[in-house]
Amino acid sequence: MKHIISALVENKPGVLAHVAGMFAARAFNIDSLVVGRTEEPDLSRMTIVVVGDDRVVEQVRKQLARIVPVVKVQDFVGQPVVARDLMLIAISAPAEKRPEVLSLIEMFKGKVVDIGQKFVMVEVSGPEEKIEAFINVCKPYGIKSVARTGTIAMPRHAKTDTAPARNAQTQESQ
Amino acid sequence: MKTKSRASARSAGQSSIKAGAQIIVDTLIEQGVDTMFGYTGGVVLPLFDRLYDAPINFIIPRHEQGGCHMADAYARASGKVGVVVATSGPGACNLVTGLATAMMDSVPLVALTGQVRTELIGNDAFQEADTTGITRPVTKYNGIVKDVKDLARTVREAFHIASTGRPGPVLIDLPVDVEVNKCAADGKADMRLPGYRVRAKGHSRQISMAARAINKSKQPVLYVGGGVIISNAAEELRALAETAHLPVTMTLLGLGSYDQRKPESLDMLGMHGSAYANYAVQECDLLIAVGARFDDRVTGKVATFAPNAKIIHVDIDPSSISKNVSVDIPVVGDAKTILGQLAKEVEYQERKEWFAKIAQWKKKFAFRYDQSTSAVKPQYVIEELCRQTKNEAIVTTGVGQNQMWAAQFYKFVKPRQLISSGGLGTMGYGLPAAIGTQIAKPEATVVDIDGDHSFNMTMTELATAVEHNLPINVCILNNGYMGMVRQWQELFYGKRYSKSYVKNPQYEAVAKALGAVGMTVDKKADVPGAIKQMLKEKGPCVVDFRVEREENVWPMVPAGKSINEMDGLDILESMA
Numbered sequence: 078m079k080h081i082i083s084a085l086v087e088n089k090p091g092v093l094a095h096v097a098g099m100f101a102a103r104a105f106n107i108d109s110l111v112v113g114r115t116e117e118p119d120l121s122r123m124t125i126v127v128v129g130d131d132r133v134v135e136q137v138r139k140q141l142a143r144i145v146p147v148v149k150v151q152d153f154v155g156q157p158v159v160a161r162d163l164m165l166i167a168i169s170a171p172a173e174k175r176p177e178v179l180s181l182i183e184m185f186k187g188k189v190v191d192i193g194q195k196f197v198m199v200e201v202s203g204p205e206e207k208i209e210a211f212i213n214v215c216k217p218y219g220i221k222s223v224a225r226t227g228t229i230a231m232p233r234h235a236k237t238d239t240a241p242a243r244n245a246q247t248q249e250s251q
Numbered sequence: 252m253k254t255k256s257r258a259s260a261r262s263a264g265q266s267s268i269k270a271g272a273q274i275i276v277d278t279l280i281e282q283g284v285d286t287m288f289g290y291t292g293g294v295v296l297p298l299f300d301r302l303y304d305a306p307i308n309f310i311i312p313r314h315e316q317g318g319c320h321m322a323d324a325y326a327r328a329s330g331k332v333g334v335v336v337a338t339s340g341p342g343a344c345n346l347v348t349g350l351a352t353a354m355m356d357s358v359p360l361v362a363l364t365g366q367v368r369t370e371l372i373g374n375d376a377f378q379e380a381d382t383t384g385i386t387r388p389v390t391k392y393n394g395i396v397k398d399v400k401d402l403a404r405t406v407r408e409a410f411h412i413a414s415t416g417r418p419g420p421v422l423i424d425l426p427v428d429v430e431v432n433k434c435a436a437d438g439k440a441d442m443r444l445p446g447y448r449v450r451a452k453g454h455s456r457q458i459s460m461a462a463r464a465i466n467k468s469k470q471p472v473l474y475v476g477g478g479v480i481i482s483n484a485a486e487e488l489r490a491l492a493e494t495a496h497l498p499v500t501m502t503l504l505g506l507g508s509y510d511q512r513k514p515e516s517l518d519m520l521g522m523h524g525s526a527y528a529n530y531a532v533q534e535c536d537l538l539i540a541v542g543a544r545f546d547d548r549v550t551g552k553v554a555t556f557a558p559n560a561k562i563i564h565v566d567i568d569p570s571s572i573s574k575n576v577s578v579d580i581p582v583v584g585d586a587k588t589i590l591g592q593l594a595k596e597v598e599y600q601e602r603k604e605w606f607a608k609i610a611q612w613k614k615k616f617a618f619r620y621d622q623s624t625s626a627v628k629p630q631y632v633i634e635e636l637c638r639q640t641k642n643e644a645i646v647t648t649g650v651g652q653n654q655m656w657a658a659q660f661y662k663f664v665k666p667r668q669l670i671s672s673g674g675l676g677t678m679g680y681g682l683p684a685a686i687g688t689q690i691a692k693p694e695a696t697v698v699d700i701d702g703d704h705s706f707n708m709t710m711t712e713l714a715t716a717v718e719h720n721l722p723i724n725v726c727i728l729n730n731g732y733m734g735m736v737r738q739w740q741e742l743f744y745g746k747r748y749s750k751s752y753v754k755n756p757q758y759e760a761v762a763k764a765l766g767a768v769g770m771t772v773d774k775k776a777d778v779p780g781a782i783k784q785m786l787k788e789k790g791p792c793v794v795d796f797r798v799e800r801e802e803n804v805w806p807m808v809p810a811g812k813s814i815n816e817m818d819g820l821d822i823l824e825s826m827a
Contacts, residue, residue, distance in 0.1 A: 139570035148446040
């Protein structure tokens with residue numbers, strides 16, 4: 078089963094290496110790992126997608142929490158979350174196919190960010206399934222290259238309203 | 252660990268401009284450090300200059316690995332944080348085995364390593380290595396200090412992290428310019444560890460649930476590990492075992508937490524544990540694990556481990572719980588607090604049938620060896636040693652057969668009495684460990700029960716023992732083989748002894764050349780006299796016991812089998 082794990086970590090050197098190294102050393106598989114700054118300059122958020130049975134994911138969570146600069150770990154499984162991926166994709170779009178391609182982009186609410194003689198570069202964001210679907214419908218036209226961010230996620234309303242990151246960090250994850 | 256020394260009391264309160272190296276030394280002293288182990292080098296010269304007249308007993312090993320093991324054993328024997336220093340590059344790399352050893356066995360250790368100048372980092376400078384990168388998986392925490400202002404705080408954090416929760420090694424990498432740069436040291440830099448929390452007190456509802464399970468159990472077993480020793484919980488363990496009337500089995504690192512002379516003791520369990528411990532675990536209806544982590548050498552085949560038991564697991568590290576074996580009643584917290592609480596909530600149960608069954612197993616499958624031959628049996632050497640030291644020596648070991656026989660035939664009675672590399676199984680640990688232990692406990696009788704091949708790995712440290720005139724006793728159980736490897740080759744590889752022996756030196760001569768006392772014993776009748784003589788020596792003494800070459804450790808659970816599927820029981824029975 079797929080789990081989205083969100084880890085609030087201290088923003089200092091070596092933390093990403095520590096987390097990535099732990100995953101490798103304990104033979105856990107990472108689907109995606111995204112790191113970015115938060116509203117607090119000294120904290121970053123890692124969003125990690127892992128696939129595994131409950132016992133494996135439980136270990137992932139505990140091993141993450143054990144890393145000293147990891148401040149808080151949450152597993153979003155079983156709760157409503159907004160999860161998004163961002164993709165840049167360059168699609169073959171010669172003049173005769175261009176209207177078709179543009180209408181597809183329109184249907185997926187993509188945004189054309191660069192355009193050339195033969196290719197268009199499109200920015201698409203959304204849940205992973207949407208991104209995958211867009212890649213699939215573009216395939217027949219020819220894809221030049223794809224760059225994706227991996228998933229970031231946040232639990233829906235109630236949680237985020239009442240528990241901003243700073244207050245929630247003291248909450249023990251185990 | 253927080254005792255203020257005179258030096259720091261003098262400087263407390265005054266804000267003065269100090270170089271990084273001085274800040275390090277002052278903070279070490281503030282943390283109660285009076286003994287350090289380490290080796291100098293180019294980029295730690297500023298630090299060593301400040302150590303020149305510091306009130307710290309400094310031990311120089313002959314190799315950084317030895318220094319790291321010494322600091323590790325010093326910590327295990329004393330309960331204090333061990334401190335080791337090494338230079339950059341090769342110095343730091345040589346610490347890796349020692350750090351991994353300490354990590355696996357949860358030993359509080361602070362390692363300080365020099366690093367090339369900040370602006371050279373990443374340039375493949377002379378003696379540069381990515382020390383934090385290399386040591387990250389073998390430390391509880393590590394970091395590089397790039398600003399002298401962060402030094403005092405980082406050193407304090409290192410001691411705090413190393414010694415609290417589930418202890419472990421912490422490494423701080425120190426670029427040489429940071430050692431030289433100056434800043435105002437006000438001595439009050441607070442720790443900043445938002446991600447580090449220790450839960451000491453167990454959840455009271457979980458504890459009550461555990462107590463009820465104990466009261467209800469007809470066939471319980473207490474299974475205790477090194478965590479009980481680390482948290483100084485032997486007294487609470489005794490109270491619980493006596494109050495509720497529970498049999499106690501110990502892991503290798505747990506030995507010493509419960510007096511093995513007592514009837515409730517089932518001695519060690521696992522691959523080379525006692526048959527009675529293994530049978531009791533397999534038949535128990537309740538397994539109470541405390542400060543132990545269900546290592547594969549303990550559980551054997553996990554799927555059939557303690558098949559009828561409900562499992563209580565007390566551990567301060569939440570990630571240890573349900574890692575290998577799924578647990579019914581987890582209690583996260585410090586063993587001392589939780590055992591103390593449990594002892595108050597349990598009731599005495601006679602459990603007559605259960606103890607009778609255990610007594611039968613104990614009688615039938617006691618650890619035994621062939622006493623009829625005139626050959627020197629390694630087990631006999633250890634039994635005789637145990638007798639002459641009245642169960643009171645502190646024993647360090649190498650790894651392999653020597654270690655397992657020490658665990659089986661020396662009967663430990665108090666905590667911190669067995670200092671052995673359990674998790675990592677580091678050959679060569681015994682001698683430097685004996686040195687670290689003797690320095691921590693100058694009055695104690697310290698005996699390294701070693702193997703010849705283990706001793707070969709770090710024997711250069713004998714020179715360190717001689718330099719400090721430490722009265723350590725080294726008993727080499729010399730069978731001329733990497734004994735445990737040979738045993739496996741005999742049992743599982745058709746006696747093809749592939750690359751499992753080297754040409755050994757004359758240990759007696761080596762000892763004498765290095766300035767120690769050396770002896771050789773090849774007759775059974777000479778064993779008691781040699782041990783007596785060894786224990787009388789005022790300096791380091793090495794005895795080369797030429798033991799039966801192809802003796803095996805019994806019983807043995809072959810890899811992948813359940814722990815009640817032991818080989819060698821017929822051999823034990825035949826010697827009854």
